[in-house]
Each structure stands twice: as structure tokens, then as C-alpha cells.
Amino acid sequence: MKYKIGIWGQYGAPGQKIADGQAVRTTVVTRELENRYGKNNIGIANTNGWKKRPFAFLWESFRLIADSDVVIIAPADRGYKTFVPILMFFNRFYHRKLVHLVIGGFLPTLLEQNPQYCGYEKKFDSIFVQTENIKKDLEKLGINNIHYLTNLKRLKKRNVDDIKLETNDDIKVCVFSRINKDKGVEDAIAAVKIVNERLGAQRVTLDFYGLLPGSYKDRFNQLLEENKGLIEYKGIVDYNTTVDVLSQYYVMLFPTYYHGEGFPGNVVDAYNSALPIIATDWLYNKDVIKNGRNGILVPIQDPNAIADALQYLYEHREIRYEYAKNCLEDADQYKPDKVMAEFYQTMEEYWK
Numbered sequence: 001m002k003y004k005i006g007i008w009g010q011y012g013a014p015g016q017k018i019a020d021g022q023a024v025r026t027t028v029v030t031r032e033l034e035n036r037y038g039k040n041n042i043g044i045a046n047t048n049g050w051k052k053r054p055f056a057f058l059w060e061s062f063r064l065i066a067d068s069d070v071v072i073i074a075p076a077d078r079g080y081k082t083f084v085p086i087l088m089f090f091n092r093f094y095h096r097k098l099v100h101l102v103i104g105g106f107l108p109t110l111l112e113q114n115p116q117y118c119g120y121e122k123k124f125d126s127i128f129v130q131t132e133n134i135k136k137d138l139e140k141l142g143i144n145n146i147h148y149l150t151n152l153k154r155l156k157k158r159n160v161d162d163i164k165l166e167t168n169d170d171i172k173v174c175v176f177s178r179i180n181k182d183k184g185v186e187d188a189i190a191a192v193k194i195v196n197e198r199l200g201a202q203r204v205t206l207d208f209y210g211l212l213p214g215s216y217k218d219r220f221n222q223l224l225e226e227n228k229g230l231i232e233y234k235g236i237v238d239y240n241t242t243v244d245v246l247s248q249y250y251v252m253l254f255p256t257y258y259h260g261e262g263f264p265g266n267v268v269d270a271y272n273s274a275l276p277i278i279a280t281d282w283l284y285n286k287d288v289i290k291n292g293r294n295g296i297l298v299p300i301q302d303p304n305a306i307a308d309a310l311q312y313l314y315e316h317r318e319i320r321y322e323y324a325k326n327c328l329e330d331a332d333q334y335k336p337d338k339v340m341a342e343f344y345q346t347m348e349e350y351w352k
Helices: 021-037 054-067 077-091 107-113 115-123 132-140 185-199 214-226 242-246 265-272 303-315 317-334 341-351
Strands: 003-009 042-046 068-074 097-101 126-129 146-148 171-176 204-209 231-233 251-254 277-280 295-298
Touching: 003 021, 003 054, 003 341, 021 042, 021 068, 021 097, 021 265, 021 341, 042 054, 054 068, 054 077, 068 077, 068 341, 077 097, 077 107, 077 115, 107 115, 107 132, 126 132, 132 146, 146 341, 171 185, 171 242, 171 265, 185 204, 185 214, 185 251, 185 303, 214 231, 242 265, 251 265, 251 303, 265 317, 277 303, 295 303, 303 317
Parallel strands: 003 042, 003 068, 068 097, 097 126, 126 146, 171 204, 171 251, 204 231, 251 277, 277 295
Antiparallel strands: none
16 A cells, blocks of 8 residues: 555554653654545554564565655654664665654764764654754754654643632642653652641642653652652553643643653643643753743752742742743644644655
8 A cells, every 4th residue: 555654653552541752742743644644645663562573563664665655754762773774774775755753852962972873864854853952953963954843732722711829728749751760750759748848748749640661660669658648640641631630730840851851742731731840951841841931940850959949839829820821822832733834844845
């Protein structure tokens, strides 16, 4: 079968909730392309679980290139070194237009540390990145033909009339990301404990949502046991129903220092939910989280700084209220039809 567009990337395990940022981004972009061009014109190769069927997956990848007019490749950092050279080799037989849909913010560092891969990157017909500073960092390495495709989601935005000045003494905050140490999980817990100590009572509780990797499961279960009544794990939320869940929280904590952070999808979720963010000033967070407008940026691995920001918003309810309204305004920047316009234009130019 001939496809207008083939997409090679991570879609998560079939039949399970889509939880990680890579799978969400790939799935969201794919759904928008299907809506515009028809599902029958879009082919996919799902990298999930490829190690269990390596030869079958390589054949699927080869056939995707053979059967598509344009091929979108969306590897994360671990898959880039393995598969980009292979896919480039496959394309020697068919000379398809190749588009790199960059996942996260890993690429500038990877190319800087492994300059031999710059040659592969220059062979893409176009490269779409999530933030302007990722684009600038790649251009410094001599990579051109870079376009901007920020994060996006087709969500039902919270109504501005629903936002009220919070008056309750007790508030709930959340972490909404992969559950891992480098996402700042333990810093978030420490910060909430510090704030409660300062307030002289347990006024802040913390809920976690997101994929819990097996490598961190024992440690996180230990944290849950040690902090009963303070923290709770609420599981995985469907990527297109996040507003209903997040609207019940006072603040989102995002104290990440994950090496591949780009434009986290949870920011779009938070903005549509009128939920201010306390985040680390790490990598490209400052491109999308505006300090003093829709959140507060703090240094990495600094629970006291997180606690200072959280206490400030706890004690200054009117400022948190203004941040919440600003979040809803900023959410409009990430509407799919607006974000995808240049991407559609590029695809259609390749078909001419």
C-alpha cells in the first residue's frame, strides 16, 4: 500500500495508556496528520518493543520507507544512534523525503558529543524542533533547514470563569511526568515537607501521575511508605483527558533535571488546566515556562528553592490567581491547527 506519509516512532504498547512524552508527541502529531489527510494515507512503524522482534521490525521499517512518499523519523536519544544510520541506508534505495521530528532536547548535546552524527542530520530534508533555543543550538553546530513545531494537544481548555481565588488553608499540588529521580521526584517531596514545616502544619499534599519505570519502582514505593498521608501515586492519565484531572490542583511541580528535556507535554496540559508551574530552570524549560507570568523557575536539585516558590504562591493567592489566568491565555499558542500549519505546508510542498 502506498502512503502519503510514513511515521517511524514510539507509540507505546498497543492497548495500553500512552504515558511517556515521546509516545504522546508521536501519537498527537500522527492523529493530526490522520485528521487532515485521512488515516489510510498515513503509515506507521511503532518502535515499542522492537528488541523482542528485531528482524521483523527492521523489515517493517524498510517497508515503511518503500511505501511512503514522505517519511517522518522520530527517535529519542537512545534510538537515534542505532536507527538513524540504518534508516538513512534504507532510503538509498528509494530517495524519499526524510523529515526529522525531534523528540525533546537531546539532539544538540548528542551532536556536540558525537560530531560524526552531524552528517546524518544534514541529510534530512527538514528538521522540526520544539523550541527556538533548540533551533539556535543546532544552527551553531552547522545544522540548517530547521523548522519549529512546538508541543501541541487538542484539549478542551478550562473555562476562565471556573478559576476562583483559592481560600482553603489546605492545598493539593502534583507532579505530572515520568516518575524517576531525574524528573525531580525526591526534590518535590522534600520541598513539600519543608513548606509544611514552615507553616507549622500539613497544609500541602502531593500527588504523582505518570509512568513508573521498573528501575525506580522499589525506591518510589519506599518513598510512598515513608510519606503516607503526604504523597500519593495516582497512576497514569489518558493523554487527552488531562484537564479534568489537573484542574483540581493548586500548582504543578516540575523539578526536572532529565538530560533530554525539551518542551515537556505536561506544560501544555497545565496551561489548558489553568495550573501554574514551579519548574527548574533547566535546558529549555525557560522557553515555554515564563517566570513571573505562568509559573516560577528555580535552580535544579534545590528543594529549598522549590519550597520558597511554593510557599510564596501559597501565601500570595492573588498572584497564583493571575498566573492561572495567564496559563489559559498562553494555552492558545499550542492549538494544533496553529502549531501544525508550517508542518502541513512542508508536507504538501514535498508532494508537488
